[in-house]
Amino acid sequence: MRINRKQGEMKARPVTSQRRLLLSVIQEAERHLDAKELYRRASERNPNISLATVYRNLHVFEKQGLINERHLGQARCYYEMKRLGEHQHLVCEACGQVIEFESPLIRKLVAEVQRKNNFSVTKVELYLEGHCHKCKEL
Amino acid sequence: MRINRKQGEMKARPVTSQRRLLLSVIQEAERHLDAKELYRRASERNPNISLATVYRNLHVFEKQGLINERHLGQARCYYEMKRLGEHQHLVCEACGQVIEFESPLIRKLVAEVQRKNNFSVTKVELYLEGHCHKCKEL
DNA sequence: ATGAGAATGAGAATCAATCGCAAACAGGGC
DNA sequence: GCCCTGTTTGCGATTGATTCTCATTCTCAT
Structure with missing residues (x-):
């Protein structure tokens, strides 16, 4: 440490x-x-x-x-x-709100990519964009 | 269609x-x-x-x-x-090479996020950075 | 061929980010 | 506490990418 x-x-x-x-x-x-x-x-x-x-x-x-x-x-x-616990971002195209989320799948994914490409990953940035439930309806 | x-x-x-x-x-x-x-x-x-x-x-x-x-x-x-088949990018900090990759885990992850947040995702961008096997050694 | 609306070229304008430099500052040694 | 050296700061100027403005040109349905 x-x-x-x-x-x-x-x-x-x-x-x-x-x-x-x-x-x-x-x-x-x-x-x-x-x-x-x-x-x-x-x-x-x-x-x-x-x-x-x-x-x-x-x-x-x-x-x-x-x-x-x-x-x-x-x-x-x-x-x-x-912060502890890497989180990623989900942004609504329409209203702009930013939601943070995390998922164990990300670690799994990174592990897989590292292994397959013989890389050592130091930074993970996942950006998702879409429509939130409110804006979906408009 | x-x-x-x-x-x-x-x-x-x-x-x-x-x-x-x-x-x-x-x-x-x-x-x-x-x-x-x-x-x-x-x-x-x-x-x-x-x-x-x-x-x-x-x-x-x-x-x-x-x-x-x-x-x-x-x-x-x-x-x-x-192109067909969404791909993502893996970039070496040191030499700058860009590797494209894809993984079914991404679809899974997006599905999970959509469900949990009641979002409809239209754009997925995953960016990984690190050191490639060559640059790891330097 | 014509007219209305859309697209173009060129340069000016904007905006984020960086730089260069002289002056101010932090921290270790005395 | 004071000095010295290497850092950091503020400022204004600069770069680089992207957007805007506007007069002119072009596309296409009629």
Whole structure:
């Protein structure tokens, strides 16, 4: 369960107030944020924070494995805290609601793909789009 | 097996030479193209074609269900002819190679998600990233 | 052949994301 | 506590992809 040791020795990163702020905003968020929304929320508490800093730190957090970067349909990226239990997204084309789900089939599927292709998979992103029960009827 | 009738009556779209050209380039492509590459290839046969036309028609083709839009990791979109047998993508982080795969588990998974969430799924995009057997060793 | 509506080309506009650089900061050593 | 070195930050400029605008051209049913 080593945190960060030898083997890729992570250089100590200064803990800056911006970094702390950004991480708390992400943690407090109910769900995924995109960079702009994160910037907006962070700006409320530190009006000086720069959008570039937001992007830079998102990359840092991702590299550190603190957050996940997700693509929800559009080109824009969304970010969320890494949680236990990988989940995937189901989006309604019509009303835009995002449902999170998980299934043991995913692990099974990934295992199969890894085996068949001799790959070691590090990232799984399943994106389903469709119509929710409400929008189906319209 | 109706082609396009009542119920959403698709308005006739003029068949333009650009449209025809773009579609053949996409069909002749071995794999996914992004807009720029499509533009490059189309320009070889019609140097006047505009990048805007490429984008416009990609959207048209997608709406018509002729092509699929895929997101391969990065922000950029890739397009490919719709083929029988949905396939998904496995990308090596290191060397960038893209492997296509399919598995009956995907259909099963989608069925499960549809049932549990009372959704009707119209688009399935599974993106796996990792290291291929060659890059694992480096 | 004609007219109405749709599509095109070219460049401007938009939007997300990145970069370059000078100034400010964090953290270890003294 | 103070200094030094390497990081990080803010800012403005930049890139790159995609979309928009609009005058012109084209397709096709009549």
